[in-house]
Amino acid sequence: MGLFGKFFRRDPCKDNYVLGRVLGQGSFAVVKRAVCKKDNTQWAVKIIKKSALQSEDKDSLDKEVKIMERLAALKHENIVLLREVFDAPDHFYMVMELCLGGEVFDRVVEKEKYTEQEARVAVKQVAEALRVCHSMGIVHRDLKPENLLYVKPTSDQIKLADFGLANILTPQTALETACGTPGYVAPEVLWGSGYTEEVDMWSLGVITYILMCGFPPFYDENQNRLFKKIRHGDYSFPAPYWDQVSDKAKKLVMSLLTVDPEERATADTVLKDDWITETTEDAPALVGFQENLARYNAKRKFKAGIMKMQAINLLKGASSRRGELETSNSDSG
Known part of the structure; x- marks a missing residue:
């Protein structure tokens, strides 16, 4: 009924x-x-x-x-x-x-300084939420800053929200619907050949990358070129913004932004990762992070309303064309 x-x-x-x-x-x-x-x-x-x-x-x-x-x-x-x-x-x-603490990026951008330790606390909580979802066969499919909320303004507790695009996996079956937010979407969604919970881990990789430097790993004003970069995993760790980021953090990002979903880190492996399990309370502030994230956050919010419907339509078109997936939209800027 x-x-x-x-x-x-x-x-x-x-x-x-x-x-x-x-x-x-x-x-x-x-x-x-x-x-x-x-x-x-x-x-x-x-x-x-x-x-x-x-x-x-x-x-x-x-x-x-x-x-x-x-x-x-x-x-x-x-x-x-x-x-x-x-x-x-x-x-x-x-x-x-009711979560009154606001979105993760909004909270972070207001801080006077931001460190790897603070990023670690956030990433660990998101990975834990995904671990639970994936253990129940649930794929979120729209992991992005807007859907990561702090419980209270005075708390560092994060909640995963908005399951409007979520789906449940069945045995021996992959999902095929092209959906999600383009700046965070995994390569296999664009390929149109079927995908599973690994798409959430790619999105976590994008978020983790941003939490280290303040800007996204994949960016291009041209929509075709943007999706081509995502499909090929074409990103880097530019100086000086990544110079102070630890090798362990970079290694975790690389394990998540792995084009082959079978080789990509799972929620369980993220939670056991050396970077996640260590603590460095005296970590230095990340160079240029606040300025970078302020610019990215402002642009992201400005473009969100304008590009939402266009992004959905283009993603659907990408799914139907299969072999022509370099024609799509972006919310990465």
Whole structure:
């Protein structure tokens, strides 16, 4: 029957929660801050307008809820919790954990200095969230800064959010849908020959790279050239920004940004990596990091809204053309 087979005559979400200010908005959904009437706890409520949903949108939402419910049973410290859902006549509601600390890159760019140790703390938490997802056959497929949130402004705890593009692997089956954010997408997604959870590890490699220098490993204003660089793993560690980065950190990045998915590091191997397991509290500030990330972050946010739909369309086109995958879009700038 799915999520849309039965609904309440009244609006149960509004019966149980007081909805507040808007936190974010999309094409057919809005996220609002909310307070539970019963226990006065605060939550984020995603409100989906049902009349705006096509059949495939309903199927995707059904899948997203099933995945989040499965993860919610674990109450994992690095994955956003789905508390409950409500199916009302006009809207579908998802009541989720409220994370008030902001996106990872936004927090980092505000620091006076940034070190490898701080990057290590962030990368380890994301790898732990992916380990849990992958152990359950769940592929996130859209790992990017916007989906990595700090729980509180005063906390370093990170949560993996937004499972709208996530999918569940079945035995002996690879995923084929071309989706994700182009600046973070793995080569095999562009090849169109099928992929599994390794795509998330590539995206983690891109994020780890940025957390070391403040700019992405793959960049080109020309969309064709950008995807060609990704497909061939064409990146470097330019001076002076990488001169103070440890060899262990560079080795981890290389293990993640490995074009062959079978040779790429897994979440388990990342968590056992020498760089992840060591601690260097007195690590020096990373050279030029703040300035680089400030520029990249500003450009990323400016382009996000403009290029979102174009990126999706071009990725779909890349999937259908198979052999012509050098024609696509970018969110890497």
